[in-house]
Amino acid sequence: MKTLCASLRINVLGSKGVGKSAITVRYLTRRFIGEYSSGLDISYQSTFTHGDTPIKLDLLDVSSQDEYQAVCHDLYDADAFVVVYSVTDKGSFKVAQKEVEMIRSRTPSETPILLLGNKLDLEHVRTVPREEILRVKEAYGCAHTEVSAAECPVMIVNGIHALILDAVSSLGH
Ligand code: GDP
Ligand code: MG
Numbered sequence: 390m391k392t393l394c395a396s397l398r399i400n401v402l403g404s405k406g407v408g409k410s411a412i413t414v415r416y417l418t419r420r421f422i423g424e425y426s427s428g429l430d431i432s433y434q435s436t437f438t439h440g441d442t443p444i445k446l447d448l449l450d451v452s453s454q455d456e457y458q459a460v461c462h463d464l465y466d467a468d469a470f471v472v473v474y475s476v477t478d479k480g481s482f483k484v485a486q487k488e489v490e491m492i493r494s495r496t497p498s499e500t501p502i503l504l505l506g507n508k509l510d511l512e513h514v515r516t517v518p519r520e521e522i523l524r525v526k527e528a529y530g531c532a533h534t535e536v537s538a539a540e541c542p543v544m545i546v547n548g549i550h551a552l553i554l555d556a557v558s559s560l561g562h
Pocket of ligand 2: 410411426427428450451452
């Protein structure tokens with residue numbers, strides 16, 4: 390029997406410029422603005438309705454780090470994580486892999502992670518090999534999808550909703 394939780398915290402991690410803010414704002418407003426302020430972690434509150442039950446969402450759009458570093462512990466204090474890389478930036482995928490490793494080492498093993506490739510509209514200049522993504526996805530048990538925050542919100546919304554349902558389910562166990 391699964392128990393629904395009243396609130397969920399989701400942290401959005403990844404390197405600078407991959408589109409974390411674009412994805413977060415797309416999810417919350419369905420809009421793509423183009424330029425987003427950086428330098429501050431921004432916490433957004435929203436509600437997701439599961440059946441008849443409203444779930445309070447606390448989404449943290451983490452400010453970018455230029456390179457991976459052992460950052461504050463509370464970045465890894467969440468019920469679920471979106472880890473973003475850009476399909477055009479191999480370095481951003483390395484950062485994403487390290488973020489996933491950090492999450493797996495600091496949170497319960499069933500914590501849901503959505504490994505999210507962004508900028509799919511720039512597929513023609515992809516530098517992140519699909520085999521590498523598959524390897525990380527399978528090694529760390531992540532969900533995975535690729536999206537374009539610039540062009541289409543649907544996959545973002547679907548991916549985050551699936552993550553929320555996973556988080557609700559794993560908290561209920
Ligand atoms: P963050 O540093 O990870 O929060 O990245 P931002 O959300 O600020 O986005 C960085 C830049 O990438 C901005 O100029 C966005 O307009 C651009 N961007 C974000 N998503 C996409 C996308 O899906 N496609 C393209 N072509 N550009 C994007
Ligand atoms: Mg940002």
